[in-house]
Amino acid sequence: MKKITLYIVFTTICPNGFSQKTLIKYLSGTDKDHTVLWDFYCSDGRKSGEWTKIKVPSNWEMQGFGTYNYGHDKVKSNEQGIYRYNFDLVPVKDKRVFIVFEGSMTDTRVRINNELAGPVHQGGFYRFKYDIISLLKPSGKNLLEVTVDKTSANPSVNSAERKSDFWIFGGIFRPVYLEVVPNVYIDRVAVNAKADGSLEMDVYPRNLKGGETMVAQVQTVNGKDIGKPFTMKTDAVSDSFRLKSKFKSPLLWSPEFPNLYQVVVGVKKRNTLHKITQKFGFRTLELRKNAGFYVNGRRTILKGSNRHSFWPETGRTLSRGVHLKDIKLMKEMNMNAVRMSHYPPDAEFLDLCDSLGLYVINELTGWQAKYDGEVGHRLVKELVTRDVNHPSIIFWANGNEGGWNTDLDNDYAIYDPQSRTVIHPWAKFAGTDTKHYPDYNYMVKAADSGQEVFFPTEFMHGLYDGGAGAGLDDFWKQMLRHPHGAGGFIWSFVDESVIRTDQNGRYDGDGNHAPDGILGPHREKEASFYAIKEIWSPIYLALPPDGESFNGIIPIENRYTFANLNQCTFKYTLIKFSLPGEPSADSKIVSRGSLVSPNLGPGIKGTLTLPKFSVNYDALYLSAFGPDGLEVFTWSRVEKKPGYLAALKPMNKEKSVISAGENNNILKVRSDGIAYCFDNATGYLQKIEKANTSVSLSSGPALAGVKTTLKWFKHRAESGNYIVEANYQGADSLQVKWTFTAGQPVKLDYTYSQQTEADFMGITFEYPEEKITGMKYLGRGPYRVWKNRLKGQKFGVWRKDYNNSITGETWGYPEFKGYHSEVNWTVIENREAPFTVYTNDYNTYLQMLSPAREQDALKNNNVEPAFPKASLGFLRGISPIGTKFQAASSLGPESQKNKPSDKSISGTLFLDFR
Incomplete structure (x- = not known):
């Protein structure tokens, strides 16, 4: 290799001497928010056939070039992008220079000053680099030319990457930079640091002459030395060297306590020739046959989701801000x-997963199709050598759903001294069962007789508003009773809907392929977010149901893996709610305080004790905060029966005379x-007339979803009141009694009897949707619920404007239409005159209209549950929701239809139109 003097402008200054550390010069920008314009030519599609400018890094479709394709498209575009960029040089002596690409889709050919830098790189998601020292001019400008083919010349790359169930893009979508090192340098290291304090590190130096020494010093991440340096003599023949040391009682890494260290590794010969710094964590991973997955000797349950690297305006080009937001949202969901x-x-x-604490399954691309051996062996090396030192990574996944080249399985251990387990997602392999989309019966069977360590790498498919949190409670109970269950990964984290630059900024999820997130494209929270947060809380509280007696002693269980509950904080808040129309705030705090945290280790059950409260309050909020000070969850409990609110409603000062008459x-x-x-x-209420307006509440009360016939209709004056009664018979029966009392809301008593199971049960009314403008209610909210997704909502006063949001297609959350739980009262805001309905019963659901149908709904209707054909319902039973692949009926006990009772069901409403 010839030696020349280089001229490079560096953005980073090394205070310890230029000869010692790797220097980086970015040629592109660093992320979606910090880009650099390069010259660009697109061969086909939009803005093709002329030289212009493009932001780098980026996916060119998102910048208005070429053609969009989803992986399922049978006919795909194959445009080519040509990039040009000139960079300057300043004198630097006796160095080696690499050009590094963090990711480029898909086949990438690199030229420096009209000379090929190396072989064409194939594979769109991997870091690759070329040694370009011999191609650089010693002075003046250097020309970088990059040709990117969106479609690979290797058929297996296209099959593995570009026929997949996700958006496929083109372009240099991750940063490009120069990496400058001395002639003798350390290429990489691979660390194996165990929970017992032992540390082994494979160091890969280059161009040794013989007689050099490897020196390593472990430090805290802020640079404080831990222990003494450890060294090893080198030779000029070996490819790598293994350094070893032992540390006493290091702080261990886990998501609960993500303790990190760093090691400074140098190669010396009289002076330090080159050194690098590598972060790592002490921790031990064990997949124990017929026992489970263990971290640092503790059985560990994985609670995770699948995450695409995605942002709606920029595709796969992201930023630290997006990564940070995603990890914080995951941890907020517990x-x-x-x-x-x-x-x-x-x-x-991955750096942020290390520092904030999140286990990671890192995956070689291969969606139901695999790389061939020629490209696959190289890509496994690129994957593992880049990511091997992240303590967050617990498994390598060799492709997905049949996209496994089994000839590659043994490659991972070549580069990984930790020998992490390699899995085949959705298969039974290497002592694991990672079945995708098991139904509830499979969960039961696995818990009863499964031999493998069980953790579905995809389950609870969250298409539209289905799955994710719906049905999860039943599934999770089975996971926790599995003797060697290890958790699971929900599909998926976000709706992968791009903002189409060719369609006036329209969101596009490719029909029903991509709207399957717990969050929207910009991370808008769906209701399942909060259901997951409660179900996966590492602190389990068994608050008695509303209406049951309560002595202030709460059963509690520590579901952390490492933390003691005495490292957590518990607080209570007592709430008083106002009535509809009162000028005061909707709620006020009447008391709050802290509780003594119980001394309970992982897996231990105990109790949490509340003090004796002497104040009058309506609801209790109980909040738990983890060792990191962040909220784990806030549970809420209602202390008073709903009907008391109507009795407190101020009456008119003067009672009016009640009259009745019939006409037409x-x-x-x-x-x-x-x-x-x-x-x-019909016996139905048809409308209400007041002052100069009418209220169009009509056609009720009717028995929800049941055809009945009016048997008799009666009305009479009685003891100063007026009574209206109706009796309906059919397959099921309904009895209705209206009581009108001057100065008070109208009282409606109803009793029904149903003989067969039903999607929903209760009474309904009609009200014109076009006249509804919003609602305010006291109940659990602010999101709608399903029969199999009741958890996660908080009891309080909520107000929502009318919207017609379709979960996964539009993102005006919380959705207005649907079922709302434990409603005590609701104000129906409308264009005529607002009116209020009070309930007198626990567990009354409000049906507010019926959700709009998804544009690309599944033919099986799994994720479009049944609703009464009415506008407003006051129900005792509501519908469950299914997933993309399963009907609700296959998701467990909570997901079944409502069973008939052997007794009649009675309820009371108070309607106030004053």
Whole structure:
């Protein structure tokens, strides 16, 4: 190799001497928010056939070039992008220079000053680099030319990467930079640091002459030395050297306590020739046959989701801010793990998983198809050598769902001294069962008789508003009773909907292929976010159901792997709610305080004791905060029966006379200046007349989803009140009694009996959707619920404007339409006159209209549950929701239809139109 004098402008200054450390010069920008314009030519599609400029890094489709394709498209574009960029030089002596690409889609040919830098790189998600020292001019400008073919010349690369169930893009989508090192340098290291304090490190130096010494010093991440340096003599023949040391009682790494260290490794000969710094964590991983997955000697349950590297405006080009947001959202959901689906992420994402604490399954690309051996062996090396030192990585995944080249399985251990387990996602392999989308019966069977360590790498498919948190509670109970269960990974983290630059900024999820996230494209939270947060809480509280007696002693269980609950904080808040229409705030705090944290180690059950409260309050909020000070969850409990609210409603000062009369088959009952109109032929309320307006509440109460016939309709004055009664018979029966009392809301008592199981049960009314503008209610919210997704919501006063959001297609959350739980009262805001309905019963659900149908709904209707054909419902039973692949009925006990009762069901509403 010839030696020349280089001229390079560096963005980083090394205070310890230029000869010692690797220097980096970015030729591109660093992320989606910091880009550099390069010359660009696109061969086909939009903005093709002319030289222009493009931001680097980026996916060119998102910059207005070429053609969009989803992996399922049978006909795909194959445009080519040509990039040019000139960079300057300043004198630097006796160095080697590499050009590094963090990721380029897909076949990438690199030229420096019209000379090839090396072989064409194939594979879109991997770091690769070329030694370009011999191609650089000693002075003046150097020309970088990069040709990127969106479609690979290798058919297996196309099959593995570009026929997949995700968006496929083109372009240099991760940073490009120069890496400058001395002639003698350390190429990489591979660290194996165990929980017992032992440390082994493979060091890969280059161009040794013989007689050099390897020196390593472990430090805290802020540079404080830990222990003494450890060294090893080198030779000029060996490819690598293994350094060893032992440390007493190091702080261990886990998601609960992500303790990191760093090691400074140098090669010396009289002076330090080159040194690098590598972060790592002490921790031990064990997959124990018929026992489970263990970290640092503790059985560990993985609670994770699958994550695409994705942002709607920039595709696969992300930023530290996006990575940080995603990890914080995962940890807010009480997740401790993430699966890289279905390709290696940005290295910076893994850095943050290390520092913030998140287990990672890192995956070689291969979606139901595999790389061939020629390209696969190289890509495994690129994957593992880049990521081997991250303590967050617990498994390597060799492709996905049949995309496994089994000839590559043994390659991972070549580069990984930790010998992490290699899995085949969705298969039984290497002592694991990672079955995708098991139904509830499979969960039961696995818990009863499964031999493998069980952790589905995809389950609870979250298409539209289905799955994810819906059905999870039943599934999780089976996972926790599995003698060697190890958790699971929900599909998926976000809706992968791009903002189409060719369609006026329209969000596109490719029909029903991509709207399957727990969050929207910009990380808008869906209801399942909060259900997961409660179900996966590492602190399990068994608050008694609303309405049951409560002595202030709460069963509690520590579901952390490492933390003691005495490292957590518990606080209570007592809440008083106002009534609808009162000028005061919706709620006020009447008392708050802290509780004594119980001394309970991982897996231990105990109790949490509340003090005796002497104040009058409506609801209890109980909050837990983890060792990191962040909220684990806030549980809420109602202390008073709903009906007391209606009795507290201020009455009119003067009672009015109640009157009734019939005309044209319509009964009108007048009370407090309001006329209530009933149809004698059906017995239904038809409208309410007040002052100069009408309220179009009608066609009820009817028995939800059941056809009945009016048997009799009666009305009479009784003890100063007026009574209207109706009796309906059919397959099921309904009895209705209206009581009008001057100065009070109208009381509606109803009793029904149903003989068969049903999607929903209760009574309904009609009200024109076009006249509804919003609602305010006291109940659990602010999100809608399903029968199999009741957890996660908080009891309080909530207000929502009307919207027609379709989960996964539009993102105006929380959705307005749907079922709402434990409603005590609701104000129906409308264009006529607002009115309030109070309930007198625990566990009343409000049906607010029916959700709009998804544009690309599945034919099986799994994720479009049944609703009563009515506008408003006051229900005792509601529908469950399924997933993309399973009907609700296959998801467990909570997901079944509502069973009939051997007794009649009675309820009471108070309607206030005053």
